[in-house]
Amino acid sequence: MDKPPAALWITGLSVRLFGLKPWSIDDRLAHLGGLLAGAVMALTPVATLMFRFNNPDALLVLLMTAAAYAVLRSIQDARFRWLLLAGVFLGFGFRTKQLQVLLVVPGLAAAYLLAAPVSPGKRLLQLTGAGTALAVSAGWWLAAVELIPAEDRPYIGGSQINSILELTLGYNGLGRLNGDETGRPGIAGLAGLGGVLLWQRRAAAPARAVRRGWQGAAAHDGGCRCAAALAAPLAYSLTTAATAHSGAIVSAGPAATGARGNFAGLGNFGRQGTLAGPGPLANPGTANSTRAPGGFGGRGGGMGGLLGTSTPSDALVTALRTDAASYTWAAAVVGSNNAAGYQLAAELPVMAVGGFNGTDPAPTLEVFQQLVADGKIHYFIGVSMMQGETGSDAAARISEWVAANFQAEAVGGATVYDLS
Incomplete structure (x- = not known):
């Protein structure tokens, strides 16, 4: 937290x-x-x-x-x-x-x-x-x-x-x-990309609403102009409220053509296999198909990563619940949003390795190895993550150690390592 x-x-x-x-x-x-x-x-x-x-x-x-x-x-x-x-x-x-x-x-x-x-x-x-x-x-x-x-x-x-x-x-x-926030994932860049996305949506419903409002109020008094000006925020807000969201950065306004989940359409932030190091099950032939496990990017587990989360498959939830009482954590995964998605679905404790964006030194590799040796963690789930600009590399080291010492298997579209 x-x-x-x-x-x-x-x-x-x-x-x-x-x-x-x-x-x-x-x-x-x-x-x-x-x-x-x-x-x-x-x-x-x-x-x-x-x-x-x-x-x-x-x-x-x-x-x-x-x-x-x-x-x-x-x-x-x-x-x-x-x-x-x-x-x-x-x-x-x-x-x-x-x-x-x-x-x-x-x-x-x-x-x-x-x-x-x-x-x-x-x-x-x-x-x-x-x-x-x-x-x-x-x-x-x-x-x-x-x-x-x-x-x-x-x-x-x-x-x-x-x-x-x-x-x-x-x-x-x-x-x-x-702007000197340790582990921050390029928020200034996201803001700039958000501006680009808003410009791409200039012909969408909110923009049309404000143009029509001003045109319709041109012959009336200032009160009508104010009401017309508020029509655009109203339309945009209603669209925002009616759109489902997930993860830490929520969606605003109508979806742009070609975008997935609004901000997710810009480089697939927090989605599968685009930003940083992939897992062993990454799509062959991509630029990210040679680095190691989960942690920061790659096909990994298919969960939302830094900016979002999603609902895991029934097969994965079943696996997490199997013999869960024998472990302190049903699974470990890099990033708190990823952990939240699995924890809410399985209703079991899931360790968020590296904190919010995977750049906290908690746990360290040594501590994680001891927890595994003590039989505290059942699975490690590889995920896609956008790496922070600064901060600890403990989560990346943990991901690499898991991939080097445990066998990966695909469970419901996710890359899972059985640590038992």
């Missing part, structure tokens, strides 16, 4: 209460203005894109919005407790996605300094109190993780040295601003 746990607490509690089902319940009501504002935000394409799956961004935006509301109430009512509550919301936002929540703090602080109905000295004193509330509500979890010995807690995903401070200041901190 390369994020703090707040968003996972919410979804975990939901599963505890309602079970693992593809629906949720929200029966809260609000004033008409709030409902309209919420509808506008919900119909914004990027919100529809990010909030439709269990990424921390939805909770992060909710907490930042709640903090802004609390600051406004503090200014309107001249009540310090609202400002303290804003600090608590921001602290909880830190436990959702760490330093990214601080992007709104300068604006909120400036608004209070300029508009609070108290003396300037009291404004500074109260902001200090709110900052303390933020630090306490965010810092207790950080301190707890840092103080617990590494051998008594899970590995800190996204960190190269198993440190929550490194994760906070690097991968989930300054790295989000300067």
Whole structure:
């Protein structure tokens, strides 16, 4: 896990209460203005894109919005407790996605300094109190993780040295601003390719909707123009919400001609046999047919890789469930999205080698070898993965060791190694 746990607490509690089902319940009501504002935000394409799956961004935006509301109430009512509550919301936002929540703090602080109905000295004193509330509500979890010995807690995903401070200041901190994220799989390149894909879709339904809207509203007032302008985001958002998705990078808008799963059509990111090292069962005659097992690319296991996942075959699920009680992990596979697909299908523990994108040094080759020797892992599944630009090569070394020491077999379209 390369994020703090707040968003996972919410979804975990939901599963505890309602079970693992593809629906949720929200029966809260609000004033008409709030409902309209919420509808506008919900119909914004990027919100529809990010909030439709269990990424921390939805909770992060909710907490930042709640903090802004609390600051406004503090200014309107001249009540310090609202400002303290804003600090608590921001602290909880830190436990959702760490330093990214601080992007709104300068604006909120400036608004209070300029508009609070108290003396300037009291404004500074109260902001200090709110900052303390933020630090306490965010810092207790950080301190707890840092103080617990590494051998008594899970590995800190996204960190190269198993440190929550490194994760906070690097991968989930300054790295989000300067792009220096260890193990990042070329996100800037994906963004550029996404722009190309959007340009290819310029004749699709959302683009046509906005053109027609502006043409139809040309003779009317500004309100009609605004309504017409919102028609395009509405059409795009509805298409996004109606399209099934899988994996870590979800799909937006209508599918482009020749593309598979929207972003997947651009180089088959996270799909079979295109980016990096293939397994022994890779398609002959391809550029990727000589390197070793699974891990980073190749035909491997046919699961989604970094940017997606899919449902494994019935034959593979049956194999994973066979004698599963005798093992701690029914299987091991590179990447957390790959592991998630197998784990949800088989309802059994599956080890995510290398963390989210396969570049965490967890487990190391030595640790993995010991787990295999102890009979803890039943299968290793070769998969296609897009390798990160930096980070540990432990997952690649594990993949190579498995391929060199165990026999590969095809099970339901996947490359599987029996480690028993």
